[in-house]
């Protein structure tokens with residue numbers, strides 16, 4: 669069995685197209701319904717907390733934050749601990765205002781060195797604070 673697999677691997681060096689992908693140099697094509705890092709539309713969010721109570725991993729906290737970059741008034745918005753998120757999409761599905769959506773970001777925006785960097789504030793979720801290169 670092992671020998672058979674080795675022979676197969678050697679044959680593939682010379683025959684046919686490669687079966688592996690050169691990710692991340694060549695990004696994978698993602699389906700339209702791919703669930704990646706969430707995006708928040710602060711102008712739609714009413715701070716109801718349904719996303720937080722829906723999250724099966726308790727990854728969402730509702731926190732007070734500035735309404736926008738140009739408006740210092742404070743309101744309630746979700747913040748997500750991405751290290752606890754399994755990208756199930758329930759927070760997006762249950763939001764009554766469609767304030768949360770999914771993006772195709774799953775590596776550049778999500779892989780970080782420390783836990784603190786994975787605590788996405790409302791500003792980060794709204795991309796008012798840049799989160800780094802997005803796919």
Ligand code: SF4
Pocket residue numbers: 712713714715716717718719720745746762763764765766767768
């Ligand atoms: S994102 Fe949606 S569900 Fe979450 S607090 Fe805002 S309006 Fe409510």
Ligand code: SF4
Pocket residue numbers: 722723724725726727728748752753754755756757758759760
């Ligand atoms: S995608 Fe799922 S696990 Fe992640 S924050 Fe939303 S509800 Fe929680």
